[in-house]
Amino acid sequence: MSQSITLNEVQVEEIRKLARDKRQSLSIVGEMPIANDIFTILEQLNIKLLEYPIQSEGDRPAFSATIMYSEEDGEELVFIGLNTADYFDKQIFAIAHELFHYYTKTGSHLSRLTDIENTLIEAKANRFAAEFLFPEVALRSTILDEFKTSNLEKTSDKKILRFIARLQCTWWLPYRSIVKRLHEIGSISKEQYINLYSFNERDLVAEYGRMGTAFNVDVFTKLNSRTNSIGTSMRDIDIIIRNFEDGLINEDKLADTLSLFDKSPDDFGYKVSVTDEEEFDDFFSGGSSDEG
DSSP, rough: OOOOOOOOHHHHHHHHHHHHHHHTOOOOOOOOGGGGGGGHHHHHEEEEEEEEOOOOSSSSSSSSSEEEEETTTTTEEEEEEEETBBBHHHHHHHHHHHHHHHHHHHOOOETTTSSSSSHHHHHHHHHHHHHHHSSSHHHHHHHHHHHSSSOOOOOOHHHHHHHHHHHHHHHHOOHHHHHHHHOOOOOOOOHHHHHHHHHHOTTTTSSSHHHHHHHHHHHHHHHHOOOOOOOOOOOHHHHHHHHHHHHHHHHHHHHHHHHTTTTOGGGGTHHHHHHHHOOOGGGTTOOOOOOO
């Protein structure tokens, strides 16, 4: 388990306010879960989502997400590149993490959920993602309703695991993000945090996995799956084609870019000769490697 930067009370309160204000601006009623609606939020904000699986040599993906900016005819275009080789719950968290950078204009960079939080801005982005997806007021209220106390230090691991499984199926956060939240608000001790954090939450036949599938097999299985999807909206595909028609990209770039989404220039009436190939990874070059 990685060590994390600890935010002070003022910083945490600023993030709570930012998350609360942004949820309200998006017409999210009360403390309702966002879950899969995170993708609809990107459409509301006119942020273009590019999905592609980037495999890594180890167990974890090379990165979770990256935000980038471009300009067309004086208009700023915002893109989020999402690594769909990651687990689906971490994809959701990574998008929320990148929304912090979008709202605070803190630049383009990569997010790695399992690396050390080695900068203050990344720690803030992580806290924002957690607060945006699962407001603290909702978490505290749920704990009190369930246990009639906010202190779970005397509660057994089995009870806490069942509780986390239900939270995960409702709020769609990664297991370890929920564990971290419980520790951040003082509901569990450092010892409990370390113990719960060490569980293999991805093993669906282990104790926690069985609990999650028992509560909601469809949602829990989806959250613990790597989607490996490839795609973007047809509107964004049209922008790519118009960039070619306006001379902003050449034939090779057009073919390379469309191929990322299993399409070709021929699908849109253009015959081109490709002389060179570029890896999708190049799309993400130039960003930093901070954690999300």
